[in-house]
Amino acid sequence: MTHEHEVIVVGAGPAGATTATILAQQGHEVLLLDRHNFPRDKTCGDAIPAEAVGIMTELGMGERVATAVARGEFYPLASLRLVSPHRYEMEAPLQKGRLGTDSYVAPRLYFDAVIQQHAVALGATFQQAQVTAPVVKNGRVTGVLAKVNGRVQTLRARVVVGADGVTSSITRALRPKAAQHIDKHRAVALRAYLEGIDIYPNQVEFYLYKDILPGYAWIFPTGARSVNIGLGMRLDHFRQKKQSLEKMLQQFLEMPAIKKRLHPGYTLRDVATWQLNFGSQAHLQHVYEGAILVGDAAGFINPLTGGGIHNSMISAKLAAQTVHQALCQGDTSRAAMLSYEQACHTEMWEGMKRSFNIQRTLLRFPLLVDVLIRGLRENSHLAQAFLTKL
Numbered sequence: 351m352t353h354e355h356e357v358i359v360v361g362a363g364p365a366g367a368t369t370a371t372i373l374a375q376q377g378h379e380v381l382l383l384d385r386h387n388f389p390r391d392k393t394c395g396d397a398i399p400a401e402a403v404g405i406m407t408e409l410g411m412g413e414r415v416a417t418a419v420a421r422g423e424f425y426p427l428a429s430l431r432l433v434s435p436h437r438y439e440m441e442a443p444l445q446k447g448r449l450g451t452d453s454y455v456a457p458r459l460y461f462d463a464v465i466q467q468h469a470v471a472l473g474a475t476f477q478q479a480q481v482t483a484p485v486v487k488n489g490r491v492t493g494v495l496a497k498v499n500g501r502v503q504t505l506r507a508r509v510v511v512g513a514d515g516v517t518s519s520i521t522r523a524l525r526p527k528a529a530q531h532i533d534k535h536r537a538v539a540l541r542a543y544l545e546g547i548d549i550y551p552n553q554v555e556f557y558l559y560k561d562i563l564p565g566y567a568w569i570f571p572t573g574a575r576s577v578n579i580g581l582g583m584r585l586d587h588f589r590q591k592k593q594s595l596e597k598m599l600q601q602f603l604e605m606p607a608i609k610k611r612l613h614p615g616y617t618l619r620d621v622a623t624w625q626l627n628f629g630s631q632a633h634l635q636h637v638y639e640g641a642i643l644v645g646d647a648a649g650f651i652n653p654l655t656g657g658g659i660h661n662s663m664i665s666a667k668l669a670a671q672t673v674h675q676a677l678c679q680g681d682t683s684r685a686a687m688l689s690y691e692q693a694c695h696t697e698m699w700e701g702m703k704r705s706f707n708i709q710r711t712l713l714r715f716p717l718l719v720d721v722l723i724r725g726l727r728e729n730s731h732l733a734q735a736f737l738t739k740l
């Protein structure tokens with residue numbers, strides 16, 4: 351006998367755990383799968399925008415966030431600093447979220463565990479399992495093939511949510527290869543944790559310089575003398591460069607403005623690279639017969655900032671709403687769930703297009719970046735308008 355679940359969510363990152371939280375809250379039976387047990391690391395800059403914390407608050411995680419802040423696991427942010435190729439600098443305060451929430455640097459080891467634990471507390475069943483592919487019968491997804499406790503099993507569900515990130519086994523199987531992300535809508539990035547550096551308290555720093563544009567390097571504080579440090583580049587530019595991201599990080603650390611802040615005997619740990627798929631590629635399919643894609647599995651990362659956590663949670667909310675309606679109507683076909691693609695478009699597309707255009711035009715030319723950052727520095731209203739529209 352094969353037990354059929356109501357919903358299987360593959361991946362318990364912010365997209366999957368948020369989807370599972372909402373569906374469990376609505377009384378659905380949810381099996382949440384992840385290849386890792388939690389807490390677990392995920393390669394990321396760990397910058398959590400205030401609006402993402404707002405979604406957590408809406409979903410009842412306010413106390414969990416407050417506890418993580420009190421334990422020093424979430425580091426609060428107040429401002430950002432942009433540094434241009436010829437070292438023009440601008441600072442701007444970070445806006446609070448609609449619900450008065452703050453932005454944080456929250457290592458994903460802690461951040462993701464908060465949402466995953468909340469989903470479980472609300473009734474989702476968590477199972478460590480490596481999903482290898484969706485099970486497709488007569489063109490319809492009916493479940494997943496997963497390795498659980500060393501044994502390959504078929505797990506069936508009325509609907510499967512693909513939330514397994516940028517290397518999603520669900521997306522790979524369902525989205526035709528010719529319709530997947532192309533290099534100019536992808537990026538690669540490296541992240542490390544550095545202990546032993548002078549920080550700017552409560553401030554995230556972005557460095558835009560000739561060798562990395564239209565990407566950037568970042569320094570995001572996680573404590574009084576520790577930071578998440580890294581850099582990212584668009585994939586097509588990176589391929590032309592023929593230099594490793596590790597080498598580029600060393601060059602960044604050698605820059606006089608950074609080098610003088612490093613303490614003797616500083617340490618770098620957990621150096622890791624990962625991929626990003628931007629939400630600026632048009633006409634991608636996110637809904638299939640019996641399945642729906644959310645977060646990085648669909649590809650909703652902002653092409654200018656590289657931020658994807660807030661969008662992954664927005665897509666999770668929209669997907670959960672769609673799946674809830676589909677289950678209530680007893681129809682989880684593509685036709686019944688298609689409104690999700692339109693809802694994602696309405697919610698995110700304009701912002702993605704604008705961000706891609708800024709990245710593609712302005713951020714390619716170092717002198718233009720100098721002019722832009724000088725302009726923003728001299729006009730704080732313009733800076734606010736620009737930064738809140740990213």
Ligand SMILES: Cc1cc2nc3c(=O)[nH]c(=O)nc-3n(C[C@H](O)[C@H](O)[C@H](O)COP(=O)(O)OP(=O)(O)OC[C@H]3O[C@@H](n4cnc5c(N)ncnc54)[C@H](O)[C@@H]3O)c2cc1C
Pocket residue numbers: 360361362363364365366383384385386392393394395396397398399479480481482513514515516517518519539540541580623624625626644645646647651656657658659660662
């Ligand atoms: C270097 C780097 C820096 C970044 N910095 C930021 C930042 O500072 N702020 C920001 O907002 N965004 C940032 N992003 C983007 C952000 O990390 C992603 O957008 C976000 O993690 C998407 O969440 P998700 O839940 O869709 O996917 P993920 O967080 O990738 O979660 C996917 C989950 O699926 C699981 N999984 C994967 N495959 C399988 C499988 N086959 N079977 C079972 N489980 C599986 C994984 O273990 C994981 O838990 C960065 C990305 C990179 C690469």
